[in-house]
Amino acid sequence: MTRRRNTDPPLSTSDLHAAVSQRLARHDHRYTQGRRRLVEAILEAGQPVTLPEIVVVAPGLAPSSVYRNLDVLERSGVVNRITSGGDRAHFEFAEPLMSHHHHLVCVDCGSIEDVFLDDELEASVDRSLAEVAGQAGFTPLRHSLDLHGRCAGCESD
Numbered sequence: 499m500t501r502r503r504n505t506d507p508p509l510s511t512s513d514l515h516a517a518v519s520q521r522l523a524r525h526d527h528r529y530t531q532g533r534r535r536l537v538e539a540i541l542e543a544g545q546p547v548t549l550p551e552i553v554v555v556a557p558g559l560a561p562s563s564v565y566r567n568l569d570v571l572e573r574s575g576v577v578n579r580i581t582s583g584g585d586r587a588h589f590e591f592a593e594p595l596m597s598h599h600h601h602l603v604c605v606d607c608g609s610i611e612d613v614f615l616d617d618e619l620e621a622s623v624d625r626s627l628a629e630v631a632g633q634a635g636f637t638p639l640r641h642s643l644d645l646h647g648r649c650a651g652c653e654s655d
């Protein structure tokens with residue numbers, strides 16, 4: 499598997515804010531200062547983050563309002579909640595605010611790392627899945643694949 503970090507986000511920071519604002523407006527929500535700072539904290543983290551991690555990055559934000567705003571952002575299609583693995587939900591920007599990717603989920607410590615496949619490999623995954631789906635008379639629209647295992651830190655313990 500080819501691994502790379504997302505060094506090339508699909509949107510500039512100002513385009514991201516514009517897209518978030520649009521999505522919120524579509525759901526009758528305002529892009530408040532608190533929501534903007536929350537989006538900035540997720541952007542700054544650059545990886546899936548838990549609520550406590552967000553509060554560390556943005557100490558000015560009250561956990562209760564982060565919790566409520568994450569819910570609003572999730573229902574507006576701005577962030578995705580990743581619940582696989584540990585007991586704590588992780589949050590990240592939803593596609594297409596973030597490029598399509600997959601997750602390495604550690605079954606020991608619950609860490610979640612983003613992994614991006616190169617285009618060729620991604621296309622070959624899609625072809626294989628489309629073949630399986632076709633046999634079931636199923637029309638695939640998109641896929642989400644997470645790999646569960648042990649992260650480097652846990653494996654060396």
Ligand SMILES: [Zn+2]
Nearest residue numbers: 604607649652
């Ligand atoms: Zn681990």
Ligand SMILES: [Zn+2]
Nearest residue numbers: 546590601612
């Ligand atoms: Zn991710």
